[in-house]
Amino acid sequence: MLKGKKILIVGASRGIGEAIAYAYAKEGADLVLAGRNLETLQPVAETCRAMGVAAYTIEWDVADVKRADEVMAKAAELMGDLHVVLHNAGVIDREKFLSVREEEWDRIFAVNVKGAYFCCQAAANFYLSAHENADFKGKIIVISSECGHQPHISPYGISKWSVHGLCNGLAKALFKRGVVLQNIAPGPVTTEMMLWEPGKSDAYNSAFGRMAHPEEIADLAVFLATDKSNRIAGMPIYINGGLNT
Ligand SMILES: NC(=O)c1ccc[n+]([C@@H]2O[C@H](COP(=O)([O-])OP(=O)(O)OC[C@H]3O[C@@H](n4cnc5c(N)ncnc54)[C@H](OP(=O)(O)O)[C@@H]3O)[C@@H](O)[C@H]2O)c1
Numbered sequence: 001m002l003k004g005k006k007i008l009i010v011g012a013s014r015g016i017g018e019a020i021a022y023a024y025a026k027e028g029a030d031l032v033l034a035g036r037n038l039e040t041l042q043p044v045a046e047t048c049r050a051m052g053v054a055a056y057t058i059e060w061d062v063a064d065v066k067r068a069d070e071v072m073a074k075a076a077e078l079m080g081d082l083h084v085v086l087h088n089a090g091v092i093d094r095e096k097f098l099s100v101r102e103e104e105w106d107r108i109f110a111v112n113v114k115g116a117y118f119c120c121q122a123a124a125n126f127y128l129s130a131h132e133n134a135d136f137k138g139k140i141i142v143i144s145s146e147c148g149h150q151p152h153i154s155p156y157g158i159s160k161w162s163v164h165g166l167c168n169g170l171a172k173a174l175f176k177r178g179v180v181l182q183n184i185a186p187g188p189v190t191t192e193m194m195l196w197e198p199g200k201s202d203a204y205n206s207a208f209g210r211m212a213h214p215e216e217i218a219d220l221a222v223f224l225a226t227d228k229s230n231r232i233a234g235m236p237i238y239i240n241g242g243l244n245t
Helices: 015-026 038-050 065-079 102-130 155-175 212-227
Strands: 006-010 031-036 055-059 084-087 136-145 179-186 236-239
Touching: 006 015, 006 065, 006 102, 006 236, 015 031, 015 038, 015 212, 031 038, 031 065, 031 102, 038 065, 055 065, 055 179, 055 236, 065 102, 084 212, 102 179, 136 155, 136 212, 179 212, 212 236
Parallel strands: 006 031, 006 084, 031 055, 084 136, 136 179, 179 236
Antiparallel strands: none
C-alpha cells in the first residue's frame, strides 16, 4: 500500500511510533526514524531494513525546533524525497494539579506543542517548496490524544488541546495549498507511557476490556499515509473504543 512512499517518523524508538515504523515497512515505505536517542532507534531501523525497505535514523530532540528545517531536508536527501511526515513524539507528566511545577509544564509544552508546531511548519515549508508544481504536495500526520477534547488539568492534557487546535487550524490553512494534515487521537494504548509502573494492568473499560495495542493505531496510520485518504483532514480521528467521545 505504501510502495514508493518516503516517510519521516518523529518519535519512532518505541511504543506507537515503533509499531507504525514496522507497519509502514511492511507496506513497502522507505523510512527515516527520528528521536532523541540513536541507540534505541537503530534496532527499529534494522528490523525495518530486514523487511526489505530503506530505513535511516536521525538524532533529533523535537524540542530543538531550530533544527526542524534541517531534519526535513536531511530526511529527503537520505530517501530521495519526502511524502509523509508523521509527528508522534510526545511526553507525559505524572504529577497532581496542586504540585505541578513550572519546569514540568515547560517540558511537556516544549515537546508536545512547540515541537509539533515547528515540525508541522518545517514539513509544510518543505512540501511547498520541493513539490511546488504538484497539486498534492505532501502529508503531515500528527498523533494527538483523546485528551485533546476532554476536561483536563494536567499539562499533558492541556498540551493535547493545543495540538487539536493546531491540527484543525493548520489543516484548513494548508489543504487549499495541497498539503494534507491529519490527526490521530488515540485513547489509552499499551505503551510505556501508560504501563510505566511495574505490574500496571492494561484493563480498560472498553468493548474489549483492554487498552488499544500500538499495532491498532498503526493500522490507521497506514491508511492515512496512502493517497486513498487524501480528503481526510484536520478533525481528530479517535481510536478509543467509542469511549470519551
Ligand atoms: N500511550 C497512550 O495511551 C497514548 C494515548 C494517546 C496519545 N498518545 C500519544 O502517542 C504518542 C506516542 O506515545 P507512546 O504511548 O508511544 O509513548 P512512548 O512509548 O513514551 O514513546 C514516545 C516516543 O516519543 C519519542 N520522544 C519523546 N520525546 C521526544 C523528543 N523530545 N524528541 C523526539 N522524540 C521524542 C520517544 O523517543 P525517545 O524518548 O527515545 O526520544 C518515543 O519514541 C505521544 O504523542 C502520546 O502523547 C499516547
